[in-house]
Amino acid sequence: xxxxxxxxxxxxxxxxxxxxxxxxxxxxxxxxxxxxxxxxxxxxxxxxxxxxxxxxxxxxxxxxxxxxxxxxxxxxxxxxxxxxxxxxxxxxxxxxxxxxxxxxxxxxxxxxxxxxxxxxxxxxxxxxxxxxxxxxxxxxxxxxxxxxxxxxxxxxxxxxxxxxxxxxxxxxxxxxxxxxxxxxxxxxxxxxxxxxxxxxxxxxxxxxxxxxxxxxxxxxxxxxxxxxxxxxxxxxxxxxxxxxxxxxxxxxxxxxxxxxxxxxxxxxxxxxxxxxxxxxxxxxxxxxxxxxxxxxxxxxxxxxxxxxxxxxxxxxxxxxxxxxxxxxxxxxxxxxxxxxxxxxxxxxxxxxxxxxxxxxxxxxxxxxxxxxxxxxxxxxxxxxxxxxxxxxxxxxxxxxxxxxxxxxxxxxxxxxxxxxxxxxxxxxxxxxxxxxxxxxxxxxxxxxxxxxxxxxxxxxxxxxxxxxxxxxxxxxxxxxxxxxxxxxxxxxxxxxxxxxxxxxxxxxxxxxxxxxxxxxxxxxxxxxxxxxxxxxxxxxxxxxxxxxxxxxxxxxxxxxxxxxxxxxxxxxxxxxxxxxxxxxxxxxxxxxxxxxxxxxxxxxxxxx
RNA sequence: GCGAGCGUAGCACAAUGGAUAGUGUAGUAGCCUCCGAAGCUAUUGAUCUGGGUUCGAUUCCCAGCGCUCGCACCA
Numbered sequence: 001x002x003x004x005x006x007x008x009x010x011x012x013x014x015x016x017x018x019x020x021x022x023x024x025x026x027x028x029x030x031x032x033x034x035x036x037x038x039x040x041x042x043x044x045x046x047x048x049x050x051x052x053x054x055x056x057x058x059x060x061x062x063x064x065x066x067x068x069x070x071x072x073x074x075x076x077x078x079x080x081x082x083x084x085x086x087x088x089x090x091x092x093x094x095x096x097x098x099x100x101x102x103x104x105x106x107x108x109x110x111x112x113x114x115x116x117x118x119x120x121x122x123x124x125x126x127x128x129x130x131x132x133x134x135x136x137x138x139x140x141x142x143x144x145x146x147x148x149x150x151x152x153x154x155x156x157x158x159x160x161x162x163x164x165x166x167x168x169x170x171x172x173x174x175x176x177x178x179x180x181x182x183x184x185x186x187x188x189x190x191x192x193x194x195x196x197x198x199x200x201x202x203x204x205x206x207x208x209x210x211x212x213x214x215x216x217x218x219x220x221x222x223x224x225x226x227x228x229x230x231x232x233x234x235x236x237x238x239x240x241x242x243x244x245x246x247x248x249x250x251x252x253x254x255x256x257x258x259x260x261x262x263x264x265x266x267x268x269x270x271x272x273x274x275x276x277x278x279x280x281x282x283x284x285x286x287x288x289x290x291x292x293x294x295x296x297x298x299x300x301x302x303x304x305x306x307x308x309x310x311x312x313x314x315x316x317x318x319x320x321x322x323x324x325x326x327x328x329x330x331x332x333x334x335x336x337x338x339x340x341x342x343x344x345x346x347x348x349x350x351x352x353x354x355x356x357x358x359x360x361x362x363x364x365x366x367x368x369x370x371x372x373x374x375x376x377x378x379x380x381x382x383x384x385x386x387x388x389x390x391x392x393x394x395x396x397x398x399x400x401x402x403x404x405x406x407x408x409x410x411x412x413x414x415x416x417x418x419x420x421x422x423x424x425x426x427x428x429x430x431x432x433x434x435x436x437x438x439x440x441x442x443x444x445x446x447x448x449x450x451x452x453x454x455x456x457x458x459x460x461x462x463x464x465x466x467x468x469x470x471x472x473x474x475x476x477x478x479x480x481x482x483x484x485x486x487x488x489x490x491x492x493x494x495x496x497x498x499x500x501x502x503x504x505x506x507x508x509x510x511x512x513x514x515x516x517x518x519x520x521x522x523x524x525x526x527x528x529x530x531x532x533x534x535x536x537x538x539x540x541x542x543x544x545x546x547x548x549x550x551x552x553x554x555x556x557x558x559x560x561x562x563x564x565x566x567x568x569x570x571x572x573x574x575x576x577x578x579x580x581x582x583x584x585x586x587x588x589x590x591x592x593x594x595x596x597x598x599x600x601x602x603x604x605x606x607x608x
Numbered sequence: 609g610c611g612a613g614c615g616u617a618g619c620a621c622a623a624u625g626g627a628u629a630g631u632g633u634a635g636u637a638g639c640c641u642c643c644g645a646a647g648c649u650a651u652u653g654a655u656c657u658g659g660g661u662u663c664g665a666u667u668c669c670c671a672g673c674g675c676u677c678g679c680a681c682c683a
Contacts, residue, residue: 045625045626047624047626048624049627050626050627050628050630052627052628053627057626057627059625059626062626062663062664063625063662063663063664065663066662066663066664072663096627097626097627098626098627098663098664099663100626100627142683144683181683184682184683185681185682185683186682186683233681278683301680302680302681303681304680304681306680306681313610313611314610314611314679317610318610318611318679318680319680319681321680321681323681324680324681325680325681326681328681330681330682330683331682331683355683356677357612357613357677357678358612358613358676358677358678359678359683360612360613360677360678361611361612361678361679362678362683364612388613390613390614390676391676391677393676397675397676398676424646425646428644428646429644429646444646455621455622456620456621456622457621457622459613459614460613460614460621461613461614461675461676461677462620462621463620465620468620471620471632471633472646473632473633473646474620474621474631474632474633475621475622475631475632476632476646478646479632479646479647481646482644482646482647483647485644485646486643486644486647489643489644490643490644493643494643537624540624541624544624545624547624549621549622550624553622553623553631556631556632557631560631563647563648564648564649566643566644566647566648567639567647567648567649568648570642570643571643572643573643607644608644608646
């Protein structure tokens with residue numbers, strides 16, 4: 001069991017970062033101390049609670065007691081009696097309903113927590129225990145060369161970036177890898193198109209546009225004429241065999257593509273440690289074929305090299321094709337080689353691959369194969385997570401695809417977002433100079449697009465509409481950015497001309513007024529303070545599930561609590577103690593909102 | 609045909625097996641001499657159908673209906 005990460009503050013009361021996790025451990029200890037029958041089997045199931053009941057609730061007593069024909073309330077009473085004095089000092093503990101144990105943080109505990117976790121550094125050191133010592137390879141974005149990025153690509157990029165930041169914040173060594181599709185069958189078509197259909201002047205004016213046209217034209221031609229399809233396949237085989245002409249073409253096409261991708265990544269503040277495309281694994285495939293064959297996992301079938309999984313109802317007959325009958329490699333071959341490389345070279349103990357949910361079968365087959373292969377050879381087996389997300393659909397309810405007409409280009413989407421945001425900023429804050437309004441529009445527009453994707457559970461599909469993705473009201477980026485800007489505004493009013501936002505100061509000593517702060521008192525103060533203390537639980541939930549929408553929901557609720565607090569209680573008042581405690585709440589709300597938004601990949605503003 | 613995912617107010621979404629199913633938007637009624645109204649307060653309105661497991665089911669299991677996707681050389 002992980003050690004509770006306590007830290008003490010000026011009040012002397014030690015308070016842990018992840019309160020729920022700590023309570024869970026405390027209850028297990030209490031079960032043993034109380035001499036409960038079969039105490040080792042007792043799982044307290046502490047989770048954040050509905051504020052009407054408390055801050056945290058333990059649900060595990062019910063199941064434990066019922067299974068043993070005990071009275072749940074009696075068991076709960078035994079547990080409470082066995083709690084250490086510090087727990088009773090920090091919480092109001094009560095039993096409710098059929099046997100829930102409710103924990104309500106006392107105001108003094110809230111104050112201690114807020115004073116202890118007072119900077120990004122301290123939040124991070126608290127969170128870093130969650131994944132300390134882990135090493136994640138996160139494979140995301142991974143577009144295909146020679147196609148422009150369109151709205152269908154945005155989910156993987158935005159969710160992937162957020163997951164990387166979250167895991168790193170929680171202590172994992174994260175390796176970001178963009179597994180570019182630079183070696184597949186599309187290259188056969190592309191090279192064939194380049195050789196036979198090229199328009200040189202178009203290539204000079206807008207190379208990426210022309211490449212995309214060539215691909216589409218070649219794809220269409222090969223669908224009509226099987227001879228062209230064969231010719232395209234032959235070009236791919238030639239390329240994969242190392243033909244110098246095709247290789248030179250391949251380099252040229254990649255360079256054009258990669259420049260366009262980088263521009264979008266820069267706009268979205270997405271970065272990679274590596275961009276090892278499928279081509280990188282070309283010389284590592286023979287080993288895969290050999291080892292899988294030796295291990296008795298791969299067999300020849302209809303001229304191709306395939307893996308069946310006899311124990312699986314479907315994959316006993318649905319093959320995992322690891323080498324095509326024409327000898328060329330495919331997605332499966334490179335993914336197997338990639339899996340091994342990430343373990344051998346990057347020493348990954350966890351691998352997360354983000355793709356849309358349509359690829360579920362592929363990755364299930366991949367993982368089944370890899371497990372058997374690694375076991376046979378004695379390679380260390382990493383944890384593997386196929387992080388899926390739903391498709392972005394067009395108005396017709398069908399997935400937006402390159403092939404089906406005109407998907408909206410990401411470039412155009414981002415430009416439109418900024419333009420709409422600029423119009424709004426200009427309307428709301430005409431007094432701000434234009435250059436700054438442009439900058440604000442950038443943060444708001446790009447933030448809105450990205451937040452719209454993150455705020456929704458990644459599993460579900462959604463229909464793309466401009467108005468939805470560029471909405472500026474409700475659970476959206478602008479609402480959150482607005483709350484941040486308002487808090488900055490309070491501190492500006494307090495200390496005109498101050499350059500440093502309060503959240504960046506590392507220690508309490510930099511902010512002498514905080515030492516005057518007393519425990520939260522009013523309903524609005526308490527509600528806000530409680531929400532703030534729930535941040536660690538949200539981080540944990542978000543990272544264990546790899547679902548950023550949990551963090552979005554939390555931040556939205558936090559911003560809502562702040563807005564209510566802001567209307568209900570005046571911050572800049574004459575009474576120094578009241579003022580200090582409200583300013584403390586403002587400073588911590590700002591800290592957690594900004595930290596959370598940055599983890600999601602959003603840029604925050606001081607005014608808008 | 610086989611398999612996977614998804615069905616929650618008019619629309620768009622949330623609910624890590626827990627207590628009275630939350631929010632946005634649209635609608636209705638209010639709030640700017642007062643730290644920023646991109647805001648706040650109040651209010652109307654929903655779990656596809658039928659079984660099962662459980663102390664407890666939107667959540668897990670089974671069946672049906674509906675939508676989407678995948679299933680031999682695309683990635």
